[in-house]
Amino acid sequence: MNLNIFIQHFINALSLGSLYGLVAVGYTMVYGILRLINFAHGDIFMLGAYFVYFATIVYKLPWAVGVVTAIILTTICGLLVDRIAYKPLREAPRISALISAIGVSFFIENFAVVVFTGMPRPVVQPPILMKPIELSGGVRLIPLGILVPVVSFVLVGALLWLLYRTKPGLAMRAISFDIEATRMMGVSVNKIIALAFGLGSALAAVAGIMWALRYPRVEPFMGMTPGIKAFIAAVFGGIGSVPGAMIGGLILGFVEIMSVAFFPTLSGYKDAFAFLLLIMILLFRPTGLLGEKLEDKI
Amino acid sequence: MHRVRNLILTIIAVVLFAFFLDKAPDILNGYWQRILNLIAINAILALSLNLIYGITGMFSLGHAGFMAIGAYVSALLVLTPAQKNAMWILEDIYPWLLNVNAPFVVSLVIAGVIAAFFGLLVALPVLRLGGDYLGIATLGFAEIIRILITNTARLTNGSLGLKGIPAHTTLFMSWGCLGVVLLCMVCMLRSNFGGVLRAVRDDEVAARMMGINTFKVKVIAFTLGCFGGGLGGALMGNLITTIDPRMFMITQTYNILMIIVVGGLGSVTGSLIGSVLVTTMLEWLRIVENPITIGSINIPGIPGMRMVIFSLLLIIVIIFRREGIMGMREFSWDIFFPQAKAKPKAEPHESDTVLEVRDVMLKFGGLTAIDTLSFDIKHGQIMGLIGPNGAGKTSAFNVISGFYKPTSGSIKFLGRSIGGLSPDEVCKAGMSRTFQNIRLFGHETVLQNVMTGARIRQGYHWWMSLLPFVFTDVLREDAAVRAQALDLLGQLGLAEFAEEQASSLPYGAQRRLEIARALATRPKFLLLDEPAAGMNPQESEELLQFIRRLRDEFDLTILLIEHDMKVVMNVCDYIHVLDQGVHIAQGTPDEIKANPRVIEAYLGKGAA
Numbered sequence: 001m002n003l004n005i006f007i008q009h010f011i012n013a014l015s016l017g018s019l020y021g022l023v024a025v026g027y028t029m030v031y032g033i034l035r036l037i038n039f040a041h042g043d044i045f046m047l048g049a050y051f052v053y054f055a056t057i058v059y060k061l062p063w064a065v066g067v068v069t070a071i072i073l074t075t076i077c078g079l080l081v082d083r084i085a086y087k088p089l090r091e092a093p094r095i096s097a098l099i100s101a102i103g104v105s106f107f108i109e110n111f112a113v114v115v116f117t118g119m120p121r122p123v124v125q126p127p128i129l130m131k132p133i134e135l136s137g138g139v140r141l142i143p144l145g146i147l148v149p150v151v152s153f154v155l156v157g158a159l160l161w162l163l164y165r166t167k168p169g170l171a172m173r174a175i176s177f178d179i180e181a182t183r184m185m186g187v188s189v190n191k192i193i194a195l196a197f198g199l200g201s202a203l204a205a206v207a208g209i210m211w212a213l214r215y216p217r218v219e220p221f222m223g224m225t226p227g228i229k230a231f232i233a234a235v236f237g238g239i240g241s242v243p244g245a246m247i248g249g250l251i252l253g254f255v256e257i258m259s260v261a262f263f264p265t266l267s268g269y270k271d272a273f274a275f276l277l278l279i280m281i282l283l284f285r286p287t288g289l290l291g292e293k294l295e296d297k298i
Numbered sequence: 299m300h301r302v303r304n305l306i307l308t309i310i311a312v313v314l315f316a317f318f319l320d321k322a323p324d325i326l327n328g329y330w331q332r333i334l335n336l337i338a339i340n341a342i343l344a345l346s347l348n349l350i351y352g353i354t355g356m357f358s359l360g361h362a363g364f365m366a367i368g369a370y371v372s373a374l375l376v377l378t379p380a381q382k383n384a385m386w387i388l389e390d391i392y393p394w395l396l397n398v399n400a401p402f403v404v405s406l407v408i409a410g411v412i413a414a415f416f417g418l419l420v421a422l423p424v425l426r427l428g429g430d431y432l433g434i435a436t437l438g439f440a441e442i443i444r445i446l447i448t449n450t451a452r453l454t455n456g457s458l459g460l461k462g463i464p465a466h467t468t469l470f471m472s473w474g475c476l477g478v479v480l481l482c483m484v485c486m487l488r489s490n491f492g493g494v495l496r497a498v499r500d501d502e503v504a505a506r507m508m509g510i511n512t513f514k515v516k517v518i519a520f521t522l523g524c525f526g527g528g529l530g531g532a533l534m535g536n537l538i539t540t541i542d543p544r545m546f547m548i549t550q551t552y553n554i555l556m557i558i559v560v561g562g563l564g565s566v567t568g569s570l571i572g573s574v575l576v577t578t579m580l581e582w583l584r585i586v587e588n589p590i591t592i593g594s595i596n597i598p599g600i601p602g603m604r605m606v607i608f609s610l611l612l613i614i615v616i617i618f619r620r621e622g623i624m625g626m627r628e629f630s631w632d633i634f635f636p637q638a639k640a641k642p643k644a645e646p647h648e649s650d651t652v653l654e655v656r657d658v659m660l661k662f663g664g665l666t667a668i669d670t671l672s673f674d675i676k677h678g679q680i681m682g683l684i685g686p687n688g689a690g691k692t693s694a695f696n697v698i699s700g701f702y703k704p705t706s707g708s709i710k711f712l713g714r715s716i717g718g719l720s721p722d723e724v725c726k727a728g729m730s731r732t733f734q735n736i737r738l739f740g741h742e743t744v745l746q747n748v749m750t751g752a753r754i755r756q757g758y759h760w761w762m763s764l765l766p767f768v769f770t771d772v773l774r775e776d777a778a779v780r781a782q783a784l785d786l787l788g789q790l791g792l793a794e795f796a797e798e799q800a801s802s803l804p805y806g807a808q809r810r811l812e813i814a815r816a817l818a819t820r821p822k823f824l825l826l827d828e829p830a831a832g833m834n835p836q837e838s839e840e841l842l843q844f845i846r847r848l849r850d851e852f853d854l855t856i857l858l859i860e861h862d863m864k865v866v867m868n869v870c871d872y873i874h875v876l877d878q879g880v881h882i883a884q885g886t887p888d889e890i891k892a893n894p895r896v897i898e899a900y901l902g903k904g905a906a
Contacts, residue, residue, distance in 0.1 A: 037430050088617050095357060098430065099559055100616045102552055106609035113602030231434065268449040275438030282435055283423055
């Protein structure tokens with residue numbers, strides 16, 4: 001493997017990993033606060049991709065406008081999911097909300113089949129993102145491959161700023177420690193939870209849009225596998241930790257791309273790596289790389 | 299008498315249904331026969347997942363994987379060599395596999411056993427995880443199984459799948475299998491082992507303190523559930539006659555989950571009702587996806603609509619009727635025969651070092667919870683452990699009862715070192731405890747709570763409970779334990795509540811029930827964690843008498859954590875005081891009352 005090909009794989013892994021990370025951040029925020037695996041998160045990601053497809057390709061809006069519209073619409077969907085399917089179950093056993101989440105995921109996927117049909121639709125990539133740049137040494141880079149990780153890192157950086165430097169961020173971190181105590185401090189808990197869902201959905205929308213540009217197509221079940229893998233990334237990094245989710249996503253991206261790059265015979269098993277990683281980390285370090293230990297009080 | 303009557307009614311119902319199945323091929327068309335078959339298969343799958351999730355409380359999303367294993371094993375066994383030769387196009391089949399063959403019924407059993415074997419392999423590592431992690435890990439295993447099936451073409455024919463499987467699954471086959479599964483499961487759930495499974499679900503910590511090796515119990519339930527998954531998968535393959543890896547996606551597990559949620563988690567009856575409803579509905583909903591012509595109007599089918607409606611119903615059920623149709627209730631013929639509730643009768647009824655704690659230290663990272671604690675308790679003593687909040691009292695209890703391993707130091711119980719033992723082993727050694735925040739098996743009856751405590755004294759193995767009519771020890775021992783439990787309830791004044799749900803009891807009675815449950819393990823040493831918490835002066839006065847009576851009647855040694863000084867000073871023979879993990883004082887109640895360090899710890903410097 002020469003340097004050029006290695007760099008291609010590296011960029012590829014970086015892009016894929018940061019996309020996983022971006023989706024994983026949404027999982028980790030919701031789980032950190034509500035202890036709920038938001039199974040519908042992968043499907044929110046799919047909606048983001050569809051909205052941008054319709055905005056730019058069907059309704060011919062300019063890209064910038066289309067992307068903003070798609071993010072807004074996806075965020076609204078994320079908030080609706082919380083409001084309709086999870087909020088009535090806040091006081092219920094956690095497992096009820098989890099089953100509701102499975103139901104919502106199912107619903108969004110099949111609703112997409114009904115509305116958008118099950119046919120994959122091709123996405124037209126803006127030429128400016130696809131024109132290769134020549135670097136010294138014959139290395140060619142596609143702008144999209146650079147754009148994806150850069151956008152992801154900037155967004156996660158902004159999120160960390162919000163979490164650690166602003167009042168709502170403080171409230172969000174407080175809720176993850178003790179929701180009742182935070183409520184008694186006069187924090188409007190439901191608004192903060194909605195904020196977490198909104199932020200997570202917006203990030204998922206961005207990830208979905210970039211995913212659609214990378215693979216150039218959209219289809220109703222495109223969120224299923226990346227969704228589960230991103231959750232695994234969140235567990236790997238330590239559920240509840242935003243930097244952990246990003247690191248977990250990157251590790252997963254590198255493992256998937258590099259193992260197939262170095263051992264092409266393994267390509268059929270590509271989708272199994274994430275689950276193997278998950279089982280390994282759960283056995284040897286159940287709290288993930290950056291997670292804190294949660295213990296039941298006896 | 300009720301039991302004889304109910305048995306007769308059950309037999310009549312089964313015979314009538316068998317008669318119906320016999321005539322079904324003449325009355326029903328192929329479509330309805332297929333639905334009837336699917337109902338039975340889905341019921342087997344739902345019962346097995348319910349055993350894992352609803353009854354034992356392990357959130358597993360891996361059922362589709364075990365179904366896949368069962369379906370492939372059975373199909374590979376019943377397909378003829380000629381069929382196999384024709385089907386493996388891309389790669390050659392393994393020669394040994396080509397000629398392997400077995401009759402259908404044998405293939406079903408092997409399918410279940412191999413699925414159970416994989417279940418065991420999965421269970422050993424992942425059941426150490428709890429809650430959601432278990433769900434996502436089992437989902438991962440199911441996906442890995444699917445990916446393996448797709449990629450091991452020489453074994454499974456890969457993504458092409460298997461076709462032309464003989465349609466062995468007849469109505470008698472599917473319903474017969476369901477009957478056997480149902481019988482075994484109902485017997486097991488009615489035995490005290492079934493009570494143990496539900497206890498593990500309701501409160502694993504308390505179950506361990508009842509001497510139950512909860513990990514082993516969970517592995518057993520999970521493996522049995524996987525057997526059911528494999529059996530159901532095998533029947534499914536032989537009904538549909540074609541299988542491929544895409545059939546066993548997570549959607550398949552969700553369908554089964556839907557059945558048990560609609561029916562009621564933890565209810566066998568619910569799983570059966572759920573199977574009928576969900577199976578019929580899923581078939582019926584196919585209408586919306588097919589074009590319909592009414593007169594001259596053509597309504598085109600809407601692809602995907604079936605699952606949209608299905609998932610909406612799932613969400614509606616979980617939001618508006620979380621407990622499903624049956625909740626945790628079960629069907630019984632008794633509902634047709636109104637009767638007065640029989641109240642169980644109960645009649646009232648009888649020095650060396652028990653515990654030696656030496657230099658025990660407990661650290662969590664940098665935090666020292668207990669700093670070198672040493673004390674002895676002699677037989678028949680009532681010893682108090684007091685101290686301000688955060689003094690490390692409950693931590694000391696947790697170390698002694700095996701929930702925490704001490705960082706250093708030794709604990710000897712009846713002359714035997716118990717330093718590293720787990721709670722269930724500690725319990726078997728003769729120690730039991732209650733908890734600060736009452737931990738009952740809330741969904742169970744008062745009687746069942748106490749019976750769970752007696753499980754460690756029963757000799758029968760879990761698998762005997764599947765066939766209690768063969769292994770009559772199960773029935774005899776359960777009856778004995780039941781009688782003893784009723785007796786114990788009578789002694790503690792709880793007899794009138796025997797059939798009530800534990801969580802519905804008044805607070806004081808819940809405290810006493812927790813003690814009764816602890817006593818059912820026949821301990822020699824009892825740890826009471828704040829028994830007077832939340833009691834009014836009148837009640838704590840009664841508690842004083844009660845604790846003394848406990849010691850005398852049950853020949854106990856007691857260690858007590860308590861904040862109510864009146865209780866402590868009146869009932870304890872000797873008292874140890876902890877403050878911020880440090881053992882600051884010990885002595886008789888009078889000595890402690892006068893000790894300036896104790897007063898300082900409670901009231902602050904200067905108070906003494």
